[in-house]
Ligand SMILES: [Fe+2]
């Protein structure tokens with residue numbers, strides 16, 4: 501059955517591919533399986549290992565087998581060489597939609613994407629106090645949370661997915677050493693998900709974390725870091741399928757109703 505006749509939309513989500521020059525030829529079969537299993541592919545950052553343009557070219561080549569839309573966010577590794585703009589250009593030329601505080605629609609489902617940042621969770625969150633460097637560090641997390649919020653606010657679709665690299669909750673980093681929790685994500689990323697509820701959140705980064713958790717408002721959060729999924733499902737290809745009901749796009753509401761909708765979501 502074609503996607504246009506289907507009642508659901510399936511997304512294959514995976515992060516932390518850490519593509520290297522030597523990865524040429526090794527990811528194609530995996531991507532072909534994901535492409536066959538889903539209507540779109542979601543990539544949750546750390547697409548490359550050192551953020552090198554050469555690595556991005558290898559990844560774009562490997563992704564050539566994918567026959568469905570591809571949406572991605574970058575991860576911290578994609579910034580390592582200071583060439584993230586080139587990485588984005590190469591992947592974009594290869595047909596990947598890279599989101600950095602933006603949103604897009606795939607078969608009527610909204611995708612809001614941002615890399616996110618770290619800083620810790622709950623009472624352990626780093627606060628903007630003291631040295632300028634600490635304030636700048638915390639501000640980076642705040643800016644990434646704002647990017648996610650503005651991406652979510654743009655969407656008018658009935659179903660939405662948040663696409664991140666860093667974790668928005670501690671639940672999906674459990675399994676990692678407690679000492680590095682503050683570097684794996686930030687509760688500041690959870691705040692927009694409360695104001696703009698989504699059907700699901702996917703992220704990567706915590707290779708030794710936990711596959712599933714929930715936000716404070718009960719939204720499922722999936723850690724789809726490829727190394728974690730390889731250990732979780734050794735007998736299956738390492739991607740997670742999200743299947744969402746395909747809902748008809750809402751009729752365009754008069755401006756006053758749109759305002760009301762926005763207010764009621766806050
Ligand atoms: Fe990673």
Ligand SMILES: [Fe+2]
Pocket residue numbers: 546575576577665704705706
């Ligand atoms: Fe990472």
